[in-house]
Amino acid sequence: MVVNGKRVRRLLHTFELSLTRKVRKPKPNPLLETLVLAKERANLVAGLLSEREPDAFEVLYTDFTPLVYGGGKVWFLPILDHRTRMVIGYAISFSPDVRTALQAWERAKAFILTQKRERPKAIVHHDQGGAFLSHAWVGHLLLEEGQRLSYSLRGPKENPIVESFFSRFKAEHQDLLLEAKSIEALDALLAERIRTYNEHRLHSSLRYKTPQEMLKEALSTSKVYIT
Structure with a gap:
């Protein structure tokens, strides 16, 4: 007997x-299961920072955050260096997917190559978002690029540097973001503001130096050490 679905729902309610x-049930993610078993060992950055201060480009932080601009909303993913607080790469897209994360990584890798004349060998720290637990991200960075991946176990609390950057960046540029009416205008604005942040923003945690000044200092020290 063919019965209208509305009638069935009405009778069920009556x-x-x-x-x-x-x-x-969704298929279990083996990468997530591995992190659960690893517990605090999944956060490689915490262990390193308890021993010493990392070199430039040795510890990198990243995460997605939504940006509201004049044309709508996008997802913004920067990659920051621990030692210098410099933004060394970024990407934007309409969804927080792994393609966007890999695009930001390629930009960061190219920047490191221009500064150190060698491929990066870093610990990349982030949360347990879908993009960072994907086989594409883990397989590329861990197996193909030879990087080490570090995961926050308590969300933003264990990724404070990038979260602090998000908070200040949005507050300082809210009006400018709303003036950007297209994705192209937004991309140009971000490039200009990140350049200003790297070259002119003074940080109290960096002894009131800019990220660019800290990078020159860190690379100079590294060269002396290697020699």
């Missing part, structure tokens, strides 16, 4: 009945 539904 007699306070419900249909048994089978919800297909």
Whole structure:
């Protein structure tokens, strides 16, 4: 017997009945299961910082954050260096996907190559978002690029440097972001503001130096040490 679905739902409501539904459980992510088993060992940065101060480009932080601009909303992913607080790469897109994360990584890798004349060998720290637990991200950075991946176990609390950057960046540039009416205008604005941040922003945690000044100092010290 063919019965209209509305009638069935009305009868179920009248007699306070419900249909048994089978919800297909998502397949478990083996990478997430590995992190659960690793516990605090998944956060490689915490262990390194308890021993010494990292060199330039040795510890990198990243994460996604939404940006509201004049044309709508995008997801913004910068990559920051621990030693210098410099933004060494970024990407924007309409969804926080792994393609965007890999685009930012390629920009960061190219920047490191121009500064040190060698490929990066870093610990990349982030949360347990879908993009960072994907096989594309882990396989590329860990297996193909030879980087080490570090995961925050308590969300933003264990990624304070990038979260602090997000907070200040949005507050300082809110009006400018709303003036950008297209994705192209937004991209140009971000490039200009990040350049200003790297070259002119003084940080109390960096002894009131700019990220660029800290980078020159760190690379100079590194050269002396290597020699």
